[in-house]
Amino acid sequence: MDHNSTTPLDCRVLEAMTAYLREEYGNPSCTYGLGVAANHAIQKARLQVAKLIGAKDREITFTSGGTESNNLALRSAVRAMGRKQIITTVIEHPAILRTCEDLEHWENCTVSYLAVDRQGRVDPERVYRSLTTRTAIVSVMTANNEIGTIQPIAAIGRLLSTEDVLFHTDAVQAVGRVPLNVAELGVDMLSLSAHKMYGPKGVGALYVREGTPYRPVQTGGDQELGRRAGTENVAGIVGLGVAADLAQQEMEKRAGHVRALVERLWGILAASIPGLFRNSPEQDCLPGTLNVSIPGVRGRDVVRELDRAGICVSTGSACSEGEPCPSHVVLATSGDEERALTCIRFSLGAANTAEQVDQVGEILPKAIAALRKKGI
Numbered sequence: 001m002d003h004n005s006t007t008p009l010d011c012r013v014l015e016a017m018t019a020y021l022r023e024e025y026g027n028p029s030c031t032y033g034l035g036v037a038a039n040h041a042i043q044k045a046r047l048q049v050a051k052l053i054g055a056k057d058r059e060i061t062f063t064s065g066g067t068e069s070n071n072l073a074l075r076s077a078v079r080a081m082g083r084k085q086i087i088t089t090v091i092e093h094p095a096i097l098r099t100c101e102d103l104e105h106w107e108n109c110t111v112s113y114l115a116v117d118r119q120g121r122v123d124p125e126r127v128y129r130s131l132t133t134r135t136a137i138v139s140v141m142t143a144n145n146e147i148g149t150i151q152p153i154a155a156i157g158r159l160l161s162t163e164d165v166l167f168h169t170d171a172v173q174a175v176g177r178v179p180l181n182v183a184e185l186g187v188d189m190l191s192l193s194a195h196k197m198y199g200p201k202g203v204g205a206l207y208v209r210e211g212t213p214y215r216p217v218q219t220g221g222d223q224e225l226g227r228r229a230g231t232e233n234v235a236g237i238v239g240l241g242v243a244a245d246l247a248q249q250e251m252e253k254r255a256g257h258v259r260a261l262v263e264r265l266w267g268i269l270a271a272s273i274p275g276l277f278r279n280s281p282e283q284d285c286l287p288g289t290l291n292v293s294i295p296g297v298r299g300r301d302v303v304r305e306l307d308r309a310g311i312c313v314s315t316g317s318a319c320s321e322g323e324p325c326p327s328h329v330v331l332a333t334s335g336d337e338e339r340a341l342t343c344i345r346f347s348l349g350a351a352n353t354a355e356q357v358d359q360v361g362e363i364l365p366k367a368i369a370a371l372r373k374k375g376i
Contacts, residue, residue, distance in 0.1 A: 001311060001312055001313050001346045001347065001348055001352065001356070001360070002312045002313055002314045002345070002346075002347055003196075003288060003347045003348060003349035004145050004146075004148075004173060004196070004286075004288075004289060004314070004345065004347035005314055005347070006195045006196070006201065007195060007196060007197060007198045007199075007349055008198065008349075008351070009198065009199070009200060009239075010198035010199070010242075010243065010246060012242060012246060013198060013199055013200065013239045013242045013243050013246070014239075016238055016239065016241075016242040017200065017235045017236070017238050017239040017242075018235075020038070020041060020234045020235035020238050021235045024037050024038060024041070024234075025038075026038040026234075027231055028041075028042050028223075028231075028232055028234060029221065029223065029231065038232075038234045041234060041237070041238050042062070042232055042234060042237050042238075043057070044238075044241060045062075045237045045238055045240055045241025045242075045244075046058075046060045046062070046241070047241075048240075048241035048242070048244045048245045049192070049205050049240060049241060049244045050207075051244070051245075051248065052175065052176065052180075052244040052245075052247060052248050053171075053175060053180050053181065053182050053190065053192070053207060054180070054181035054182050054183055054184070055182050055207050055209075056210060058210065058225060059182075059207055059208055059209060059210055060205050060206075060207060061205060061206045061207075061208060061224045061225065061227040061228050062203065062204075062205050062224055062228070062232060062233070062237050062240070063203070063204045063205060063206055063228060064202055064203065064204065064233070065193045065194075065195070065201070065202060065203060065204040066093075066095060066170065066172035066191050066192065066193035066196075066204050067095040068204065068206075069170075069172075069191035069192065069193070069204050069205065069206040070093070070095040070096050070099060070139075070168075070170055070191050071095070071099050071217065072206050072217055072218075072227075072228065073137070073139065073168040073189045073191060073206060074086060074096070074099050074100065074103065074137060074139060074168070075099070075103070075217045076214050076215050076216070076217055077136045077137035077166045077168070077189075077213075078103060078107060078109060078136050078137070079215035079217075080136075080213035080214055080215040081136035081137070081165075081166065081213060082136075083133075083134050083135060083136035084107070084108060084109045084110060084134055084136065085109065085110050085111070085112065085132055085134040085135045085136060086100055086103065086109055086110075086111045086112070086135075086136060086137055086138075086139065087111075087112045087114065087127060087130050087131070087135060087137070087138045087139070088100060088111065088112070088113060088114070088138070088139045088140065089113065089114045089115075089116055089122045089140055089141070090113045090114065090115055090116065090328070090332045091116055091120055091141075091144055091146075091149075091328065091329045091332050091333070092139070092140075092141050092170065093141060093145055093170055093172070095170070096139055096141070096170055100113075110134070112130050114126055114127060114130060115332065116149075116332055116333060117333070118333050118334065119149055119281040119284075119333070120144055120147050120149030120281065120329065120332075120333045121149055121151060121152065121284075122140060122151060122152075122156075124152050124155040124156045124159055125159070127140065127156050127159065127160075128156075128159040128160065131160075131163060131165060135165045136165070136166065137165065137166040137167070137168055138156070138160060138165060138166070138167050138168070139167075139168040139169070139170065140153065140156060140168075140169055140170075141169060141170040141171070141172075141173075142169045142170065142171040142173070142174040142175075142180065142185075142190075143171070143173040143174040143177075143178070143286040144173070144286070144329060145172070145173050146279075146291055146327055146329040146330065146343075146345055147279045147280045147281070147285075147289070147291040147329055147330065147333065147345075148173075148280045148281070148285040148286035148288075148289030148290075148291065148347075149280070149281055149284070149285060149286075150174070150178065150284040150285060150286060151169075153169050153185045153186075153187065154184055154185050154186060156186075157185050157186020157187055158186055160186065161186055166188045166189065166212065166213070167186065167187050167188050167189075168187060168188065168189040168190070168191070169185065169187050169189075169190050169191070170191045171190050171191060171192055172191055172192055172193045172196055172204070173196060173286055174286065175190075175192040175193075175196070175197065175244075175247075176192075176196065176197030176198075176243070176244065176247030176248075176251065177196075177197065177247075177251065177254070177255065177286060177287055177288075178251075178255065178286070178287065179251065182207055182209065187207075187209070188208070188209045188212045189206060189207060189208050189209070189212065190206070190207040191204065191205075191206055191207075192204055192205050192206075192207070194236065194239060194240035194243050197243050197244070197246075197247045198243050198246065198247075198350070199239045199240050199242070199243030199244075200235075200236050200239040200240070200243075202233065202236055203233050203236030203237055203239065203240050204240070205240065206227075206228075208227065214227060216228065216229065218230060250350075254287070254349075254350045255287040255288075256287075257350060258287045258288030258348045258349065258350070258352070259287050259288070261288070261348050261352055261353075261354065261357050262287075262288055262289070262290045262346070262348060264354060264357050265290060265346060265348075265357045265360065265361065266278065266290055266292075268357065268358070268360075268361035269292065269360075269361060269364065272361065272364075272365045273294060273364070273365055273368060275294075275295040275296075276292055276293070276294060276295075277292060277293040277295075277339060278290070278291075278292055279291040279292060279293060279330050279333065279334070279339070279343055280292075288347055288348040288349060289345065289346070289347050289348075290345070290346045290347075290348075291330070291343055291344070291345045291346075292343065292344060292346075293330065293338075293339040293340075293342045293343045293344075294342050294343075294344065294368055295338075295342060296342070296368075296372055297342060297368055297371045297372060298341055298342060299315035299327075299341065299342055299343050299344045300315055301371055302344050302364075302367060302368065302371065303315055303344060305367035305370065305371060306360075306363065306364065306367060309363050309367070311359075311360060311363065313344050313345060313346055314344065314345045314347070315327065315343060315344055315345065326340030326341045327340045327341075327343050328340075330343045346360075
């Protein structure tokens with residue numbers, strides 16, 4: 001129950017990848033048969049990913065994943081625009097926040113970290129009012145990885161459409177889970193990752209709208225339309241393409257399934273755990289995501305207890321799992337450190353069942369009672 005961290009590889013995706021790990025091993029930059037076949041496979045995947053988000057195939061650049069895509073977006077924007085201000089929110093993924101910190105330290109950038117409301121949403125008007133003549137890029141995530149809040153990206157895009165500033169969204173959690181169209185969102189760049197939608201780890205993409213100022217960060221060969229040098233991960237890219245295709249076909253069914261499971265889980269837990277607080281919004285929330293705070297027990301300890309029972313959940317971002325600190329997202333939305341230390345995140349996927357939800361509903365109250373008895 002931790003699909004926001006990663007999803008299992010779909011067997012159909014694995015089947016498509018296998019040939020490119022064995023027989024079709026050519027370098028896609030080569031002009032003989034093996035290379036041409038690999039190149040064709042990449043172009044097919046480019047079309048599949050583009051179709052999922054309403055883009056043109058030449059606007060898709062394959063990367064090693066969401067973190068690299070986010071890095072490319074921010075670092076390229078600062079270079080290409082020749083400006084030093086970035087606007088983002090306080091609840092972004094570390095792939096954005098730590099890149100901003102790095103740019104502040106090494107590139108003399110200034111970063112405006114905008115606050116969010118108690119549902120985790122940023123005010124589009126506040127984003128707009130934060131613009132200055134030094135702004136290179138605005139970066140606001142589409143859906144939050146910890147509490148699931150879906151941001152008003154299209155509203156922000158409309159406000160920024162007449163301004164000389166780039167607009168990026170980290171859509172890693174949202175792509176393949178909710179319908180997205182880059183033209184409707186009004187974004188110049190968008191990050192996505194395969195392993196959040198039943199594809200392989202280690203591959204993702206950055207959408208770059210045609211005509212957007214862009215300066216490569218990684219140089220070398222002319223791969224990926226000159227935006228990202230290096231021999232492509234052909235098998236991974238094929239897997240991403242198939243995962244994107246399957247997501248488009250099955251998105252509505254998957255979303256309905258996990259929404260029903262989340263409401264079942266919330267109903268069981270709310271009835272059996274006194275004082276339980278729901279951090280995830282009930283409306284405009286990523287399907288399958290339920291973040292709750294349990295008074296009197298630390299989230300990390302609950303995760304360990306459930307793990308002993310064979311149940312995988314998280315305290316928030318997997319990138320921060322080992323750190324003894326409160327969730328920066330829940331802290332930003334609640335202002336309550338206790339709630340931020342006691343939160344756990346359930347994120348359900350296509351293979352989860354009502355029986356599994358009921359199992360959690362039976363095991364979790366007992367685990368909490370045991371922890372409270374120990375005084376943890």
